Amino acid sequence: xxxxxxxxxxxxxxxxxxxxxxxxxxxxxxxxxxxxxxxxxxxxxxxxxxxxxxxxxxxxxxxxxxxxxxxxxxxxxxxxxxxxxxxxxxxxxxxxxxxxxxxxxxxxxxxxxxxxxxxxxxxxxxxxxxxxxxxxxxxxxxxxxxxxxxxxxxxxxxxxxxxxxxxxxxxxxxxxxxxxxxxxxxxxxxxxxxxxxxxxxxxxxxxxxxxxxxxxxxxxxxxxxxxxxxxxxxxxxxxxxxxxxxxxxxxxxxxxxxxxxxxxxxxxxxxxxxxxxxxxxxxxxxxxxxxxxxxxxxxxxxxxxxxxxxxxxxxxxxxxxxxxxxxxxxxxxxxxxxxxxxxxxxxxxxxxxxxxxxxxxxxxxxxxxxxxxxxxxxxxxxxxxxxxxxxxxxxxxxxxxxxxxxxxxxxxxxxxxxxxxxxxxxxxxxxxxxxxxxxxxxxxxxxxxxxxxxxxxx
Ligand SMILES: *Cc1c(COP(=O)(O)O)cnc(C)c1O
Numbered sequence: 001x002x003x004x005x006x007x008x009x010x011x012x013x014x015x016x017x018x019x020x021x022x023x024x025x026x027x028x029x030x031x032x033x034x035x036x037x038x039x040x041x042x043x044x045x046x047x048x049x050x051x052x053x054x055x056x057x058x059x060x061x062x063x064x065x066x067x068x069x070x071x072x073x074x075x076x077x078x079x080x081x082x083x084x085x086x087x088x089x090x091x092x093x094x095x096x097x098x099x100x101x102x103x104x105x106x107x108x109x110x111x112x113x114x115x116x117x118x119x120x121x122x123x124x125x126x127x128x129x130x131x132x133x134x135x136x137x138x139x140x141x142x143x144x145x146x147x148x149x150x151x152x153x154x155x156x157x158x159x160x161x162x163x164x165x166x167x168x169x170x171x172x173x174x175x176x177x178x179x180x181x182x183x184x185x186x187x188x189x190x191x192x193x194x195x196x197x198x199x200x201x202x203x204x205x206x207x208x209x210x211x212x213x214x215x216x217x218x219x220x221x222x223x224x225x226x227x228x229x230x231x232x233x234x235x236x237x238x239x240x241x242x243x244x245x246x247x248x249x250x251x252x253x254x255x256x257x258x259x260x261x262x263x264x265x266x267x268x269x270x271x272x273x274x275x276x277x278x279x280x281x282x283x284x285x286x287x288x289x290x291x292x293x294x295x296x297x298x299x300x301x302x303x304x305x306x307x308x309x310x311x312x313x314x315x316x317x318x319x320x321x322x323x324x325x326x327x328x329x330x331x332x333x334x335x336x337x338x339x340x341x342x343x344x345x346x347x348x349x350x351x352x353x354x355x356x357x358x359x360x361x362x363x364x365x366x367x368x369x370x371x372x373x374x375x376x377x378x379x380x381x382x383x384x385x386x387x388x389x390x391x392x393x394x395x396x397x398x399x400x401x402x403x404x405x406x407x408x409x410x411x412x413x414x415x416x417x418x419x420x421x422x423x424x425x426x427x428x429x430x431x432x433x434x435x436x437x438x439x440x441x442x443x444x445x446x447x448x449x450x451x452x453x454x455x456x457x458x
Pocket of ligand 1: 101215216218254
């Protein structure tokens with residue numbers, strides 16, 4: 001008999017979670033103004049809001065924390081992080097920051113100015129926020145296949161080279177500070193970018209003289225997909241693949257709360273010393289001195305260890321197989337979701353489930369609230385609320401996809417939890433026709449409104 005798959009870890013420490021009643025959840029959701037971000041985590045049974053900073057660190061990471069050097073300047077922990085970045089990603093220069101958006105803030109302070117355009121593949125919300133805040137424009141060049149959720153394509157994170165070249169040839173070089181390649185592409189469903197596509201982007205970037213920046217939060221998951229899906233990479237290690245990926249980049253921003261499996265941290269990495277010099281000034285102003293940025297020594301140590309563990313095949317296989325397991329359950333129940341499954345999450349197609357709810361009533365948000373009411377499971381809307389208003393016209397932007405993202409924290413839940421998630425979603429799916437109305441916005445912030453928006457039932 002072929003042995004079944006099992007996790008490549010055992011559990012050393014646990015945290016209790018509590019179920020609740022539907023009446024309790026009705027009350028709590030109302031108090032949260034139907035914004036899942038506003039719920040207390042104690043009121044959530046299975047928390048799939050994000051995989052960011054919510055993973056379980058290993059025994060080796062915890063022991064690395066104990067060895068953290070908290071010296072203000074030149075700490076050992078800084079040099080541990082420096083050698084991890086050199087060995088694993090191949091960068092000579094870096095600045096620690098407190099998380100990914102801080103890396104964007106510092107780097108973009110140097111490079112992005114009013115009137116610039118920044119082409120990329122479905123820019124992440126904070127990335128887009130930092131671009132638009134500087135009165136520059138993010139131009140989405142993701143392949144069209146990414147918008148068809150049922151279509152199987154191995155690399156839905158790819159940039160459409162025709163769209164990219166159209167941008168590069170339309171605007172003068174001085175107006176394009178960088179091309180952003182998001183690996184994996186969070187917004188389009190945790191979908192990977194192929195090595196072939198990264199090489200082609202590099203070639204176009206060289207042709208037009210534009211630097212390439214990788215938004216790197218899930219770079220290791222991207223490497224796993226290259227190994228398992230792209231010709232010629234099956235026999236390479238994840239670490240070899242990662243080094244090749246970054247050989248085509250000039251710089252990177254990183255949210256270490258994802259693939260470096262820490263609860264807090266980030267960095268900017270670059271190959272150019274002059275850029276490092278310029279970014280250092282902003283890092284010192286916004287984050288902290290260059291050898292700690294926004295991080296404590298113990299956190300830099302845990303990050304260095306996490307980068308190493310996060311780029312091991314066994315760890316990645318365990319992680320991605322859990323996402324696939326949840327996907328296979330949903331498939332069995334006929335629930336539509338973005339295929340193939342992404343690296344860190346399942347993206348349920350809310351528009352297909354609730355086609356009778358108008359997009360102005362926020363289909364994905366409606367599905368998210370229903371799933372919470374059903375079983376205390378918290379997902380997150382990736383739809384019109386997140387898409388925000390157009391910065392110029394102030395009109396609501398309605399994206400082509402209305403998705404409910406179920407993000408899986410790393411090494412945190414078991415497959416029994418996956419069974420509960422799938423069953424709860426099936427119950428909602430079975431009663432979808434009884435869900436008659438969506439939500440309306442009663443209060444919102446001028447930018448990145450999804451975090452604090454207040455909603456009411458229609
Ligand atoms: C999470 C994330 C960011 C922002 O990082 P934070 O650590 O949340 O600030 C940027 N880009 C991508 C692709 C991400 O997933």
